[in-house]
Amino acid sequence: MDQGPEDPTAIIGKTYELVTATSLLYKQAAEIRKLTINWDAYLRSQMIAREAISVILAIDNASQQEKEYLIQENRSVVGAVYVHLLSRISKVETLQYILVMIDDMLQEDHSTADIFREESLINEDDEEGIFLSLLSSADDFVKHMDARIIAKIACWSSELMDRSDLHYYLSWLCERLKRNNDDYFQSVVRCLQIMLRVDEYRAAFVSVDGLPTLSAALTSKHNTYQSQYQLIFCVWVLSFNPKLAESMNRFIIIPILAEILSDCVKEKVIRIILASFRNFIEKPEDEVAAKENCISMVQSKVLKQLNILDQRKFDDEDMVDDIHFLTAKLQASVQDLSSFDEYASEVRSGLLEWSPVHRSEQFWRENCSRLNEKNYELLRILIHLLETKREPLILSVACFDIGEYVRHYPRGKIVIENLGGKDLVMSLLGHEDPNVRYEALIAVQKLMVHNWEYLGRQLESPAGKTQAN
Numbered sequence: 001m002d003q004g005p006e007d008p009t010a011i012i013g014k015t016y017e018l019v020t021a022t023s024l025l026y027k028q029a030a031e032i033r034k035l036t037i038n039w040d041a042y043l044r045s046q047m048i049a050r051e052a053i054s055v056i057l058a059i060d061n062a063s064q065q066e067k068e069y070l071i072q073e074n075r076s077v078v079g080a081v082y083v084h085l086l087s088r089i090s091k092v093e094t095l096q097y098i099l100v101m102i103d104d105m106l107q108e109d110h111s112t113a114d115i116f117r118e119e120s121l122i123n124e125d126d127e128e129g130i131f132l133s134l135l136s137s138a139d140d141f142v143k144h145m146d147a148r149i150i151a152k153i154a155c156w157s158s159e160l161m162d163r164s165d166l167h168y169y170l171s172w173l174c175e176r177l178k179r180n181n182d183d184y185f186q187s188v189v190r191c192l193q194i195m196l197r198v199d200e201y202r203a204a205f206v207s208v209d210g211l212p213t214l215s216a217a218l219t220s221k222h223n224t225y226q227s228q229y230q231l232i233f234c235v236w237v238l239s240f241n242p243k244l245a246e247s248m249n250r251f252i253i254i255p256i257l258a259e260i261l262s263d264c265v266k267e268k269v270i271r272i273i274l275a276s277f278r279n280f281i282e283k284p285e286d287e288v289a290a291k292e293n294c295i296s297m298v299q300s301k302v303l304k305q306l307n308i309l310d311q312r313k314f315d316d317e318d319m320v321d322d323i324h325f326l327t328a329k330l331q332a333s334v335q336d337l338s339s340f341d342e343y344a345s346e347v348r349s350g351l352l353e354w355s356p357v358h359r360s361e362q363f364w365r366e367n368c369s370r371l372n373e374k375n376y377e378l379l380r381i382l383i384h385l386l387e388t389k390r391e392p393l394i395l396s397v398a399c400f401d402i403g404e405y406v407r408h409y410p411r412g413k414i415v416i417e418n419l420g421g422k423d424l425v426m427s428l429l430g431h432e433d434p435n436v437r438y439e440a441l442i443a444v445q446k447l448m449v450h451n452w453e454y455l456g457r458q459l460e461s462p463a464g465k466t467q468a469n
Helices: 011-020 024-032 039-044 049-063 064-073 075-086 092-108 112-123 129-136 138-155 163-178 185-195 199-207 208-220 225-238 241-249 253-263 267-282 287-299 301-310 315-338 339-349 360-389 393-410 410-418 420-430 434-448 453-458 464-468
Strands: none
Touching: 024 092, 024 138, 024 185, 024 199, 039 049, 049 064, 049 075, 049 163, 064 075, 064 092, 075 092, 075 112, 075 129, 092 112, 092 138, 112 129, 112 138, 129 138, 129 163, 138 163, 138 185, 163 199, 163 208, 185 199, 185 225, 185 464, 199 208, 199 225, 199 241, 208 225, 208 241, 225 241, 225 253, 225 267, 241 253, 241 267, 241 287, 241 339, 253 267, 253 287, 253 301, 267 287, 287 301, 287 315, 301 315, 315 434, 339 360, 360 393, 360 410, 360 420, 360 434, 393 410, 393 420, 393 434, 410 420, 410 434
């Protein structure tokens, strides 16, 4: 399994205890380990063999050191028994206990992942397997501990997870990633941290709309410093994939991280943001994408934050090196920045504002045809923003830009109509915000009239200026 050129496993391992110790799942697991299970009842009902009972009872009654030895010596038997019972019992308390024991075995010895994977396939007739089926349990602890076990088996076993099972599991995680105020949220993100160590799983995560879901989770007001760190950690791990590092700007990840950086006081959060930014520049194989990521950082005022951080004293040499690396790269980017580069980066980020290029007559005269590049990529994004965004400022600027493109590019009207932009602009004529209505009206006029000089004089008239303001 490819974990990327710089394996983040070591750092994940170091943070494991800190992450789990603060989660509800961890606290509940500590209590469940103290339970005494009536194994004799399962023996009498012939759900478990006498030989297996003797091993399990020995483990239950042993000290921690003895328990580790017994599990190691009998791991195949114990693994088979636990999986066998999972598929046949319904008592929640016993299910919880078995899942905790399985999780402990996996954590103490990663190689047991293959045992549990093989036993789950042998013991379960259902196509999705016993572990995937428990994700739909009515008990919150059962399904979230089960989710953690699935992540460990998927990453630590010698074979990759089945494609359809992987899609199902990652979709399950993404759905719960949308519930930032859930008590088990940290546990869900922890599962994702484990899964994204494997490069093949990173692409699968993106295929289930993982990046926009992750982006939305990062902006939630319910985030604690710990959950914020875990989410950014996921971004950092994803950025070891060159293609994913190239796409970060399309999912507004950079502006979101820049905003968190500007408000953050926790050193570990600052460290992981800086490491992510560095990957966004170093990992892309496409130089244009790396440059766009740099521009997005400049626009998000990351240079200002780097200057502030440079005044502080950090003991972490890697962190200091990241600050100096990013400062040098962004300063070089500022010097090479063209007005079109700046504009393209802003449009791709989706965060439109009245930056100077939008109102520049010279900019549109010189660059209108460049909006046709890459199969009208920027125009398609502007039109998509009209369809999906709700913020009045973004809608106003998008309408204005479409109008300016039509005004300056000879075939602009036909292009916008073919891309479906005309109907979307017209639909905003009745928008509740007066600025959106105004920009939509002017854009429609540009789409309709042919005498641009006359329209220009109308816009420059006192009445037109008053209305625009």
